[in-house]
Amino acid sequence: MLETGAAIRKEHVVPGLDVVESVRAIAARDLAPIVQQIDAEGRYPAEVLSALGRAGAFMAHVPEVGTPDLVTAIRAMSAVGEYCLSTSFCMWCQDALGWYIHASANDELKHKLGRRVAIGEALGGTALSNPMKTFFGIEAIRLKARRVAGGYVVRGLLPFVSNLGADHYFGAVFEVEDEPRRFVMAIVPCAADGVSLADNTKFVALDGTRTFAVQMRDVMIPDSFVLADPSDAFIRRIRAGFVLLQSGMAFGLIRGCVALMEQVKGALGHVNKYLDMQPEDFREQLAAMEAQIERLAATPFETDQTYWRAVLEARLAAGEATIAAAHAAMLHCGARGYVTTGAAQRRLREAYFVAIVTPATKQLKKMLADMSH
Numbered sequence: 129m130l131e132t133g134a135a136i137r138k139e140h141v142v143p144g145l146d147v148v149e150s151v152r153a154i155a156a157r158d159l160a161p162i163v164q165q166i167d168a169e170g171r172y173p174a175e176v177l178s179a180l181g182r183a184g185a186f187m188a189h190v191p192e193v194g195t196p197d198l199v200t201a202i203r204a205m206s207a208v209g210e211y212c213l214s215t216s217f218c219m220w221c222q223d224a225l226g227w228y229i230h231a232s233a234n235d236e237l238k239h240k241l242g243r244r245v246a247i248g249e250a251l252g253g254t255a256l257s258n259p260m261k262t263f264f265g266i267e268a269i270r271l272k273a274r275r276v277a278g279g280y281v282v283r284g285l286l287p288f289v290s291n292l293g294a295d296h297y298f299g300a301v302f303e304v305e306d307e308p309r310r311f312v313m314a315i316v317p318c319a320a321d322g323v324s325l326a327d328n329t330k331f332v333a334l335d336g337t338r339t340f341a342v343q344m345r346d347v348m349i350p351d352s353f354v355l356a357d358p359s360d361a362f363i364r365r366i367r368a369g370f371v372l373l374q375s376g377m378a379f380g381l382i383r384g385c386v387a388l389m390e391q392v393k394g395a396l397g398h399v400n401k402y403l404d405m406q407p408e409d410f411r412e413q414l415a416a417m418e419a420q421i422e423r424l425a426a427t428p429f430e431t432d433q434t435y436w437r438a439v440l441e442a443r444l445a446a447g448e449a450t451i452a453a454a455h456a457a458m459l460h461c462g463a464r465g466y467v468t469t470g471a472a473q474r475r476l477r478e479a480y481f482v483a484i485v486t487p488a489t490k491q492l493k494k495m496l497a498d499m500s501h
């Protein structure tokens with residue numbers, strides 16, 4: 129049932145410091161021509177994701193030895209996000225999956241599936257929106273489990289999980305109903321018996337992300353796929369990385385919006401200069417946000433509350449700046465951004481996702497408010 133032992137084809141991975149440059153080249157060459165199709169037709173950028181994996185885009189933050197390099201992962205996601213948020217979000221899903229495995233004490237999973245995820249040979253995502261809301265008092269947990277010999281039997285429905293397919297994997301949290309009641313985090317293979325994926329939602333953007341409703345009907349999750357039992361301390365360990373990595377999507381989208389504003393400067397600069405927000409404003413804001421995120425990303429396992437608060441504030445700022453930049457790009461581009469093939473309207477629709485994906489702006493504000501009490 130569980131495919132784990134494939135040989136790792138390391139020779140396909142381009143090593144070295146130029147990962148972000150390779151990613152940039154792939155985005156310009158392979159992704160730019162298909163962004164419309166991804167947006168309008170919901171095309172899943174499978175080949176691009178595989179190429180990104182071979183270029184080392186999913187690897188830096190999950191090293192086999194040494195310190196996780198989240199900065200390279202964020203910069204790679206950002207280079208792609210300049211063109212397309214769907215693909216950038218799929219990268220985050222993939223990065224989050226790798227992050228969970230990397231941060232766990234499950235060596236077997238690390239050496240088998242973890243390595244395949246790091247090179248993009250196995251793809252997948254994360255179903256942590258629901259538990260992240262549960263842990264912060266927003267909604268009830270959706271997956272329930274009972275203990276059986278050798279693992280857990282899990283059931284429940286998750287409304288949205290992205291970057292999935294028949295042979296993909298995702299990280300999930302379920303509540304064990306036997307005593308002691310607790311939360312457990314594990315990897316779920318989409319190919320496991322009892323897992324079904326339903327593609328019944330059309331989104332206004334991000335439709336090329338293979339986002340499914342996942343039904344789990346008494347799915348056996350063996351102990352070999354458990355990341356943490358109980359998962360409370362583990363969630364605290366992974367949460368900053370989970371949140372910080374998302375900034376790659378925000379920074380890429382902002383940079384893409386700045387480029388759109390610059391593009392119309394020649395034709396419309398004489399009137400656009402009266403708009404409140406100019407490309408230079410966003411460039412300045414972006415530089416400050418990137419510096420702050422990169423500082424925080426240097427120590428992703430820090431457990432201090434002050435650090436966690438700074439992570440949440442930085443994530444909130446990134447989401448708000450993304451919407452502001454996309455809004456400004458729309459105003460700068462005018463009618464040429466308002467046609468169905470216009471980039472500005474696509475970026476505006478995409479931008480809201482950064483502020484809606486968990487932790488959404490409202491959740492971040494709640495979490496920060498709760499911390500102040």
Ligand SMILES: Cc1cc2nc3c(=O)[nH]c(=O)nc-3n(C[C@H](O)[C@H](O)[C@H](O)COP(=O)(O)OP(=O)(O)OC[C@H]3O[C@@H](n4cnc5c(N)ncnc54)[C@H](O)[C@@H]3O)c2cc1C
Binds near residue numbers: 287291337491
């Ligand atoms: C394109 C896309 C991709 C996503 N990918 C993932 C992913 O990979 N992994 C993951 O864990 N989460 C994913 N999500 C979920 C996302 O992270 C958020 O949890 C979600 O957008 C809602 O967050 P919120 O905090 O705004 O909650 P709210 O929208 O305020 O409330 C959420 C609650 O409303 C329910 N709900 C949702 N849609 C409807 C509807 N049409 N009618 C009635 N109730 C509804 C939900 O089930 C949930 O209980 C995705 C969402 C979208 C739109």
